[in-house]
Amino acid sequence: MQGIAHIAIDFTVQVLAGIVGVFVGVYFALVSERRRREQDALEREAEQMQGFDRAVDSVLGSVVKNTAEAKRILRVLASRKGTLLVHAELESSVWFATQAQFIALCPNVDQRVIVAQFFDEVRRLQAFSDFRSNILVRRITAPLQEDNGELVALVADVDRHLADLAEDVRMCGMMLINDHGKPVHKRLIGIRTAVPT
Secondary structure, X not given: OHHHHHHHHHHHHHHHHHHXXXXXXXXXXXXXXXXXXXXXXXXXXXXXXXXXXXXXHHHHHHHHHHHHHHHHHHHHHHOOOOOOOOOOOOOOHHHHHHHHHHHXXXXXXXXXXXXXXXXXXXXXXXXXXXXXXXXXXXHHHOOOOOOOHHHHHHHHHHHHHHHHHHHXXXXXXXXXXXXHOOHHHHHHOOOOOOOOO
């Protein structure tokens, strides 16, 4: 009888050891899988943030270019040569290419809004610059009298509005770079940064 009890105890210990081993193995497998998923998620997030950083650099480079172009348009308009065509070389393709990634990954709502507003202003400035060019081309090519006061007044109004739009783009770009730009972007548009002492 003692032999059967001993066999039963050995059997029970082996079964319990097997059950405990299975549970411990499952627990460690679950912990290992969770850590692997967390690591994968961190790697994906790091890759996305690197992509976002590249997109931000591209977008801010475009902001610098468009801000400089708006400043050039203001100088041309200030020269008061009303018949001078203004060819606006504004750039928005970078924004259209990176917009979805930028909006999805940008953690700062204010930055998303101001960048979107800036490029909307750029689009408006480009459209109005094209409109002004069309008016001047019609003025040059149409047989008009030299003293056509209405057309002269229209061109003057269009120039004022174009100057206002260019100033809006310039100011918005300066604010955007000042608030969110890197030192290189600030230097490119003439914002002086304080040197730490």
